[in-house]
Amino acid sequence: MSFSIVEHFSELKDFRIERKKLHALPDILVLSVCAVISGAEGWEDIAEFGRNKLEWLRRFVPLENGVPSHDCISYVISRLDPKRFSECFIRWSEGVREKTQGEVIAIDGKTARGSQNRKHGKNPLHMVSAWATANRLVLGQEATEEKSNEITAIPKLLELLELHGCIVTIDAMGCQCEIAEQIVDQGADYVLGLKGNQSSLHEAVEDYFTTAQAAGFKHVKHSYLEEIDKGHGRLETRRYWITEDLRTLPQTERWKGLRSIGMVERECEEGEKKSIEKRYFINSIAADAKLFAHAVREHWGIENCLHWRMDVVFKEDASRIRKGNAPAIMTTIRHICSNLFQKEPSDLSIKRKRLKAAWDDNFRRNVLFS
Helix, strand or coil, X not given: CHHHHHHHCXXXXXXXXXXXXXXXXXXHHHHHHHHHHCCCCCHHHHHHHHHHCHHXXXXXXXXXXXXXXXXXXXXXXXXXXXXXXXXXXXXXXHHXXXXXCCCEEEEEEEEEHHHCEHHHCECCEEEEEEEECCCCEEEEEEEECCHHHHHHHHHHHHCCCCCCCCEEEECHHHCCHHHHHHHHHCCCEEEEEECHHHHHHHHHHHHHHHHHHHCCCCCCCCEEEEEXXXXXXXXXXXXXXXXXXXXXXCCHHHCCCCCEEEEEEEEEEECCEEEEEEEEEEECCCCCHHHHHHHHHHHHHHHHHHHHHHHHHCCCCCCCCCCCCHHHHHHHHHHHHHHHHHHCCCCCCHHHHHHHHHHCHHHHHHHHHC
């Protein structure tokens, strides 16, 4: 299978006793990946795909005892170890990724709303993902049961990733001294959003830029960039300021590698409506507005691209897979499929690639081996 998926997941422990293994774990995993690539969204879909494509699937895995039932697939997937599964995925993703110096790695969380099980008092799955913006690939993920747990999930995810030479971007939830230190220790830079969770620092940065902007940034050494987007009756202007002047900030020594602070002002005009939004950042990068703007812009890509794919293409929010560890495992399988589609070289959208994979055996094979 493409980039040795079977090999990378061979270390995954099969919890079943030998006499119960009618269907091998690699067979079930390959079946599930191929089915999800082809549009499957639940256990019945996966089993039905297998029954219809059995001979085609046997080109890659034996399936000596035929296609497992949907109950068998559910039973096996829901009891796999999500942490070990994620570690296998990360090793596979590193083989797919083409590393580039200064690449932006965006870290962000997404809640799979359909995974909530009110009957059993189970919160929806919240998955923190790492997105390589240059390659548009998922590098890894860490599951939590609540958004508030991102603070503990982010360090676990970061320590599994190869970050050397990259710029890691995280929103305000991950703006923590320990996370900044970990990123620097792993050989990367950071651009971290600021909000009320770092109230004194946020207030100091906001006051700095408010004062500097009121004075037209006179006597303030800084770098500036302006971008204008116009279309569909809407005008958006984005302004970026970044400076290495940290004299007014409290306790800068707590933030390892801290080198600059930045502000983004986003002004939108649509008809008679006009809005201005300001966001603030702390960074370990130099005061280079072009680089700062690139990092901030690329971070938005995880929301506009990855999360959009999961919801619109793979219908993650509509999924009613809730049993055991299955929500986390299936999210990772969707990430595998997303990466495979991204590596397939045709100009089709991901949505159309998934449709074509359902129809065309040769195209599905190209996706797997691209």
